[in-house]
Amino acid sequence: VRMSVRNADDARRWGDRFLDSNTSGIAVLAAEMPHEKHVLFAFVSDDMISRGVRADVLIREVSAIVGGRGGGKSHIGQAGVEDATRIEEALNAGPRIIRAFLNKGVT
Numbered sequence: 001v002r003m004s005v006r007n008a009d010d011a012r013r014w015g016d017r018f019l020d021s022n023t024s025g026i027a028v029l030a031a032e033m034p035h036e037k038h039v040l041f042a043f044v045s046d047d048m049i050s051r052g053v054r055a056d057v058l059i060r061e062v063s064a065i066v067g068g069r070g071g072g073k074s075h076i077g078q079a080g081v082e083d084a085t086r087i088e089e090a091l092n093a094g095p096r097i098i099r100a101f102l103n104k105g106v107t
Contacts (some may be wrong), residue, residue, distance in 0.1 A: 002030045002091065008039050008078070015043040015076055026053055028062055028094040030087045038081035040068065040090065049074050053101045061097045065090040 005011050011031035018027050026048050029041040040063050042055040059070035059077030066086045070079025081087065 001027055002032065004032045007033060011039065011041050015041055018043050019045060019075060024048065026098055028058070028091060030091055036084065038084045038087060040066070040070065040079045040081060042077040044075055051102055052104065053098060058097060058101070062090050062094055065093055
């Protein structure tokens with residue numbers, strides 16, 4: 001998901017609603033903020049965590065593509081973006097990275 005937000009808290013609120021919706025899933029969000037700032041987020045539901053996907057690990061993998069570093073917890077991960085020109089590439093890599101986690105049961 002790519003979205004324009006006022007600040008990182010707006011993106012976190014979106015993720016909180018995603019996680020609170022009782023939806024099974026994984027979301028990778030590129031938050032575009034004023035002054036050309038960008039932050040990546042990953043949100044992972046409980047059932048996906050039990051299948052081997054953790055938001056902190058996922059965001060580290062995705063953010064490596066944009067030259068960022070990330071971390072967080074099992075449900076939410078956050079990372080900076082060094083090369084905003086590669087955000088689309090990072091978002092497109094998300095499904096491949098997630099499939100690899102699900103196939104290996106990485107935690």
